[in-house]
Each structure stands twice: as C-alpha cells, then as structure tokens.
Amino acid sequence: MKVGIIGLGLMGGSFALDIKKPFPNSEIFGIDSSSKNLDEALELGLIDHKIDYKDLNKMDLILISVPVNNIFGLIDKVLDVVGDNTLVFDVGSTKEPICKYLKNHEKRSNFLAAHPMAGTEFSGPTAAIKGLYVGKTNIICEFEKTDKKLGKLALEIFDALKMKTIYMDPKSHDVHVAYVSHLSHVSSFMLGKTVIEKEKNENNIFDLAGSGFESTVRLAKSSPNTWTPIFLQNKTNLAAAIDEYVTNLNLLKELIVEENDEELNKILNNTNRIKEILNKK
Amino acid sequence: MKVGIIGLGLMGGSFALDIKKPFPNSEIFGIDSSSKNLDEALELGLIDHKIDYKDLNKMDLILISVPVNNIFGLIDKVLDVVGDNTLVFDVGSTKEPICKYLKNHEKRSNFLAAHPMAGTEFSGPTAAIKGLYVGKTNIICEFEKTDKKLGKLALEIFDALKMKTIYMDPKSHDVHVAYVSHLSHVSSFMLGKTVIEKEKNENNIFDLAGSGFESTVRLAKSSPNTWTPIFLQNKTNLAAAIDEYVTNLNLLKELIVEENDEELNKILNNTNRIKEILNKK
Numbered sequence: 001m002k003v004g005i006i007g008l009g010l011m012g013g014s015f016a017l018d019i020k021k022p023f024p025n026s027e028i029f030g031i032d033s034s035s036k037n038l039d040e041a042l043e044l045g046l047i048d049h050k051i052d053y054k055d056l057n058k059m060d061l062i063l064i065s066v067p068v069n070n071i072f073g074l075i076d077k078v079l080d081v082v083g084d085n086t087l088v089f090d091v092g093s094t095k096e097p098i099c100k101y102l103k104n105h106e107k108r109s110n111f112l113a114a115h116p117m118a119g120t121e122f123s124g125p126t127a128a129i130k131g132l133y134v135g136k137t138n139i140i141c142e143f144e145k146t147d148k149k150l151g152k153l154a155l156e157i158f159d160a161l162k163m164k165t166i167y168m169d170p171k172s173h174d175v176h177v178a179y180v181s182h183l184s185h186v187s188s189f190m191l192g193k194t195v196i197e198k199e200k201n202e203n204n205i206f207d208l209a210g211s212g213f214e215s216t217v218r219l220a221k222s223s224p225n226t227w228t229p230i231f232l233q234n235k236t237n238l239a240a241a242i243d244e245y246v247t248n249l250n251l252l253k254e255l256i257v258e259e260n261d262e263e264l265n266k267i268l269n270n271t272n273r274i275k276e277i278l279n280k281k
Numbered sequence: 282m283k284v285g286i287i288g289l290g291l292m293g294g295s296f297a298l299d300i301k302k303p304f305p306n307s308e309i310f311g312i313d314s315s316s317k318n319l320d321e322a323l324e325l326g327l328i329d330h331k332i333d334y335k336d337l338n339k340m341d342l343i344l345i346s347v348p349v350n351n352i353f354g355l356i357d358k359v360l361d362v363v364g365d366n367t368l369v370f371d372v373g374s375t376k377e378p379i380c381k382y383l384k385n386h387e388k389r390s391n392f393l394a395a396h397p398m399a400g401t402e403f404s405g406p407t408a409a410i411k412g413l414y415v416g417k418t419n420i421i422c423e424f425e426k427t428d429k430k431l432g433k434l435a436l437e438i439f440d441a442l443k444m445k446t447i448y449m450d451p452k453s454h455d456v457h458v459a460y461v462s463h464l465s466h467v468s469s470f471m472l473g474k475t476v477i478e479k480e481k482n483e484n485n486i487f488d489l490a491g492s493g494f495e496s497t498v499r500l501a502k503s504s505p506n507t508w509t510p511i512f513l514q515n516k517t518n519l520a521a522a523i524d525e526y527v528t529n530l531n532l533l534k535e536l537i538v539e540e541n542d543e544e545l546n547k548i549l550n551n552t553n554r555i556k557e558i559l560n561k562k
Contacts, residue, residue: 004497005463007335023549026336026488028489044528056329075344076467076501078476080302086497108442117489117490117491117557118491118492119491119492119493120492121493124557130556136491137341137488137489137491137510139489139558145372145483157341164487164488168313176480176485176489177489178342179475179476179480179495180476180480180485180489180490180491180494181489181494182493183472183475183476184472184493184494184498185493186530187468187472187497187530187531188497188531189548189552190526190529190530190533190550191464191465191468191526191549192550192552192555193529193548193552194460194464194522194525194526194529195460195461195464195555195557196551196552196554196555198460198522198525199457199460199461199523202459202558202561204457205461205555205558205559206558206559206561207418207422207447207455208398208418208461208462208463209398209461209559210398210399210456210462211399211400211401211463212400212402212465213461213465213497214463214468214559215496215497215500215537216465216468216469216497216500217465217497217555217559218497219493219494219496219497220552221553221555222449222549222553222554223554224545224546224550224553228542228545228546228549229542231533231537232374232537232540232542232545234537235537235540237456237533239534239538240446241475241479242530242531242533242534242537243534244475244478245472245475246317246531246534248377248471248474248475249467249471249523249526249527249530250480250523252467252470252523252524253473253519253520253527256516256519256523257516257520258510259454259516261510261513264505264509264513265505265509266501266505267470268470268508268509269473269505271470271473271474271477271501272475272501272502272503272505272555273477273487273504274473274476274477274501275502277477277483277486277487278486278487278490278495280483280506
C-alpha cells in the first residue's frame, strides 16, 4: 500500500509508525512545508521517500495531518491530482469548517473527515510514537459523503489499528470536542499562565509542583501552532464552554468565601462521578 | 522505632509502607475515627496494632494524617499524653491555621508542621502505595519552634525517605500552595463539573475522552472530605488565585472571539515555558 502523509508531526509521524504493523508492505511517502521536518522524518525512518504534490496520484491513501488552518487550499492541491482510487483523510480536531469547505467539491467522495482522539503534549517528527492510535476512539463525520469503496478501505485501516470508530455529524462533533477536549487545553494553558505570573521566582514552581499540578498543567506544553487555529475554528462552541467553566469557578469561589462546606462537599462529591464515567472506558 | 499514625488513609497508610524500608524495625500503631478503616489498615498490613490515644505516650513518632479540619482538638489530645521524646508531625496541605492554633501551646516544641507535596487522586487505606513519599518535596514550617533533638529526628526520617526538604513560613506556604496545588484541584473539579453538566449523555464523555481530558480532570476524582476543608482553610489565598485564573480565562475567550491569532499564539507560546520549568525537576 502506498501511503502519502502531508505533515510529519506527532499525528502524521505516529500514523507512519502505526500503519506498518498491520500493513508491513506499506511504503510511506512524505510532504511537509518544513524541509527540516521532512529531512528529520526521513532520518527517523518515519517515511521512506520525500515526494511532491504531483506524485500524490500514485497513492492508495493520503493522510493530511497539518494544523487545522493549513488544510484549506492544501486539500484542493491534493484532490486536484488524485484519481478515483485514492482515499484522502484528515485527523483535525475541528470538523465543521473542513466539511463545509468541501461540501460542493467535485472530489468530495475521495475525502473522509476523521478525528482520532489521540495525541500527546509533544510536537514535531521526534514526537512520533508507536501505538499512538491503538485503542483510541476515532470520530468519522459525514461518512455517507465518502465513496463506498474508499470508506470501506478507511474502516479496514482504522480497524487494523484497533481504533474504536464512532460516527457523528460535524456540528455535534465540534460541540462535544469543545467540552471534552478543547476546554481541557484552555483550562490547562490558563492554569500554567496564572501560576507562572504569580510565581515570578520559577524555583517555587518546580520545588512545589506535585504530581497533581503536573498532570493538570500537562496540556499547557502543547504546540501553540496546533492549538491556536483549533481554538479559533471552534470559537463559538469554545467561548460558550469557557463561559460555563467560568460560571462554575465563580460559584465554587463564592461557596469557599461563604464557607459553605455542605454545598462545597456536595459539588465535589457529585463531580467525583467522573471516576465511574471514565472507568467505563 | 514505635510509630503512631492517626488517620490511615492515602497519606498515613503510604507513610506506614514507606517508613518500613529505611527503618525495618519500625512497629506501626494505628488510630482512626473509622473503625472500618482501622480494621482495613490492619488487614492490609499497614499497621501492626490498633491503639488508643492513651497509648501514644509510648511512641517515638506520631504522624497526624487526617483531613485538615479534624486536626484541631485532636492535636490537643495527642500533645496531652506525649512526653518530651515524642515527635508529632502533620502532613496537612494548609499550614497557617495549625501553626496559629498551636502558637502558645505548652507542648508546641513536640510538634513539627510539615507538608509533603505527595498524593494521588485516591483515598482510604486501600489507596496506600509504596514510594508515595520517595523523592518528593517536603515543606517544613516554623522549624525553629520544634525541639532541636526532635527536629533532627524528623530530618533523619525525611532524608531516609529521600524527600527534598525545604523551609517556608506558614503564610508564604499557604499562598504558594494556593496556586501550585489548590488551584489545580479547583480547576480540575470545575472542568469535570462543566463537562458532566453539558454531556447529559455520559456515554459521550467516555467515548470522546482522550488522554488529555483524562489527565486534566484526574484531580476531580479526589476526596471531597480531604479537599473541602483545605479549600476553606485557604479561602483568602485561593479566592484570589481563582480570580486571577478567571481573569486569564476571560482574556483568552476574548482573544478567541476577536480571532486575535497573533496574541493567542504569543500567550500559548509563553505558557509553554512550563515545560522547561517542570523539566528542571
């Protein structure tokens, strides 16, 4: 299988590593706007060859794994060259903008809108790790708009990676991920900012940081180039999520100031349910 | 060495497990207001014997590891029975209230105010784990108020557990932990609350939760009985920290709504410094 990967960062690089296990005969071809990243991906053995957009017509499968603002325009260049038998899919964290953008594209059926709930706080080719995709939930949007044969190929690949595929319309997808993914990043980034601002003496932070702070602030290490465009593309849903989060923070603060231990305890207890909810996984 | 532990939860139980490695001849005696917890601690081998307050005079070392609101009164019962050669220390997450409370106590010099930056999101005797204290930062307040010989014993124990001891006055301690520890718990609990409220269909949460959400919301699994009194005892500092956090969240929201990608990217980039700060550890 000839696999083209555009964008050799955490997502693209890890896909290159993971796909070779179920499909050992895969040949991986890479494109990246950064020649440094591309060279690095070749040296790390993530890709077998560097190629150009014009060579994409030979691919069976093309993964677009670039920051979500860079997919527009780029996707046209890809769809322009591919034939009927090439599956093109993305792994972006927002789905409404790209689905809208491609709505009337004559090659819409070559494309599959996907979002694997996978990642780490690291970025670039060196961040690529084996097993990133294994066992993760993968959300597919507008599956009916993808060519049947290509959709079948996509499912075979996701199944081979042992991903758990679920289906959602793009609008619902963007609402849900605003809460379950994007808000976590906002909350973590702003926790990091607040603590850095307060602790001008950074030694205090690393002396005092327990494992609790470290895990809560982990996502604040994530790539600004990945996350700025995600926040912007999902701005309406995310702004609403931040408002609800702030309302809850202010409520908790009031209960603390009023020393309302009964109500505080009740709220914390009720939120403890997240343990059982996540344990179902 | 005879070690008395009052409160056989995560902190007390883990101390029982850790102390036996450097001090294999330690004999562990337990007290807990919950007879169920105490029986469980005995069954799990955390403690060797159950005892009563009146037996505490035989101890070399007494650890008080109860929720921070329960230490008042209880500490008097302990100090009332111990002789000059018994070290009593606590591991509570707030230090100003207990230091104030004991300020003029005739047996103040038996007591050492400590706060190991160690923990997990679990609680009760079954949450006790080996190695919880190893390598962690331990904050000692008002060291000069502890008897010299007993202070020396405390440092020997903390060193034997390979803890990194630092010194701080109680007021500063409570300010710093408001930001570096307590705010993380508030942020995580309220993230959990916000997501649970939005996702009435809890299946969405466990389907969509990636490792990012899981680590950011981990602390929301923590014990309400431990954290409600911590929040209340540190209310002034914590309320200020929540205010600063909310200000930053609102700022980020405005930048998202205005689509100010340049400023957003700058803020996220600047917050990425948390990576280097924590890497110094």
